Amino acid sequence: MSFRTLDGLTLAGKRVLLRADLNVPLHDGRITDRTRLERLTPTIRELAARGARVIVCSHFGRPKGKPDPAFSLAPIAAALGEVLGRPVAFAADCIGPAAQAAVAALAPGGVLVLENTRFHAGEEANDPAFAQALADLADLYVNDAFSAAHRAHASTAAVAHLLPAYAGRLMQRELEALAAALDHPARPLAAIVGGAKVSTKLALLGNLIARVNALVIAGAMANTFLAANGIAIGSSLEEPSMHDAARQIAAAAKAAGCEIILPIDAVTATEFRANPPTQMVAIDAVAPGTLILDLGPASVARLVEKLAGWKTLVWNGPLGAFETPPFDAATTTLARAVAERTAAGRLLSVAGGGDTVAALHHAGVAEQFSYLSTAGGAFLEWLEGKTLPGVAALG
Ligand code: 3PG
Numbered sequence: 001m002s003f004r005t006l007d008g009l010t011l012a013g014k015r016v017l018l019r020a021d022l023n024v025p026l027h028d029g030r031i032t033d034r035t036r037l038e039r040l041t042p043t044i045r046e047l048a049a050r051g052a053r054v055i056v057c058s059h060f061g062r063p064k065g066k067p068d069p070a071f072s073l074a075p076i077a078a079a080l081g082e083v084l085g086r087p088v089a090f091a092a093d094c095i096g097p098a099a100q101a102a103v104a105a106l107a108p109g110g111v112l113v114l115e116n117t118r119f120h121a122g123e124e125a126n127d128p129a130f131a132q133a134l135a136d137l138a139d140l141y142v143n144d145a146f147s148a149a150h151r152a153h154a155s156t157a158a159v160a161h162l163l164p165a166y167a168g169r170l171m172q173r174e175l176e177a178l179a180a181a182l183d184h185p186a187r188p189l190a191a192i193v194g195g196a197k198v199s200t201k202l203a204l205l206g207n208l209i210a211r212v213n214a215l216v217i218a219g220a221m222a223n224t225f226l227a228a229n230g231i232a233i234g235s236s237l238e239e240p241s242m243h244d245a246a247r248q249i250a251a252a253a254k255a256a257g258c259e260i261i262l263p264i265d266a267v268t269a270t271e272f273r274a275n276p277p278t279q280m281v282a283i284d285a286v287a288p289g290t291l292i293l294d295l296g297p298a299s300v301a302r303l304v305e306k307l308a309g310w311k312t313l314v315w316n317g318p319l320g321a322f323e324t325p326p327f328d329a330a331t332t333t334l335a336r337a338v339a340e341r342t343a344a345g346r347l348l349s350v351a352g353g354g355d356t357v358a359a360l361h362h363a364g365v366a367e368q369f370s371y372l373s374t375a376g377g378a379f380l381e382w383l384e385g386k387t388l389p390g391v392a393a394l395g
Pocket residue numbers: 021023061062147148151375376377378
């Protein structure tokens with residue numbers, strides 16, 4: 001993986017097209033999480049301080065190639081201005097006369113946000129003419145949107161070949177953290193993979209067992225592995241059609257010398273709701289009709305113990321049904337232990353994926369991991385070992 005950074009670049013007076021990921025959660029007109037905006041500010045501030053004219057472009061939602069006011073970036077541009085603490089101009093189109101006029105009005109050090117790139121069908125089609133219209137607005141291209149880098153779209157891929165292309169500080173930090181975790185990690189390297197389904201994470205598990213020394217399988221996906229091993233899991237969520245796949249993954253892991261760590265106990269309940277009566281049971285003692293909803297205390301204690309021997313950890317997916325108390329206990333306990341090891345300088349910890357971010361925020365340790373990615377799909381594709389088009393275009 002090689003890419004150019006902003007180091008040593010002449011930026012004064014230059015028009016810089018900055019591909020950001022302004023795809024923030026918006027509910028009833030309110031942004032419920034500004035993390036992605038906050039993460040962008042170092043690059044924007046640096047570009048502006050070095051005298052660039054900063055032209056921010058991004059997709060927002062999935063408007064299907066035509067303008068749709070519900071997916072306008074106007075409110076997000078205003079929020080970005082608040083986060084930056086400086087005025088941010090807005091152009092009602094990302095190409096054509098409206099965009100050109102807004103760029104022409106931009107002074108060195110000024111910041112402009114262009115309307116949603118997905119208002120044009122050319123964006124998702126990675127269309128060369130649309131990419132050229134974007135490129136015509138600028139002298140340089142900077143990509144700070146790792147979280148959109150799994151998309152081969154005009155603003156993430158085609159345009160990078162039409163202008164001198166660089167990684168922004170956020171992209172740079174993300175790629176450096178990911179490389180330190182999987183490409184040249186300090187070992188032992190472990191991965192924790194939680195979440196519901198084996199079927200959506202087959203490629204990811206296949207890639208990880210070839211790279212990591214230990215793989216913790218948790219969440220409902222662990223139920224599938226347990227059931228495939230002939231363990232009774234009551235009425236727990238699982239994928240019977242994935243038993244063969246689970247056994248194959250376990251066999252391949254064994255051949256590769258990767259230790260697979262499954263739950264040894266569980267927290268169960270007869271219904272899935274907040275604070276029902278629960279039982280702590282050994283994993284071979286799950287009662288018929290009950291649901292496994294979290295790792296049990298013995299499993300967590302074992303993980304905390306193993307953690308002491310690991311030098312690098314990649315974490316994707318919660319351990320239990322963390323959104324419903326008390327089934328957040330295992331995730332929270334382990335997340336805090338990881339944060340402690342990280343703070344002590346004993347562990348490099350990288351986490352990502354939508355639910356993972358929410359789970360670590362819930363545990364109160366989101367800022368204490370070495371790196372927490374706000375990417376969803378891009379983080380998963382990176383864990384699968386795929387080349388991300390938006391990253392490849394910077395090479
Ligand atoms: C995300 O939020 O995961 C990225 O912005 C990509 O969005 P997309 O899945 O609509 O391409």
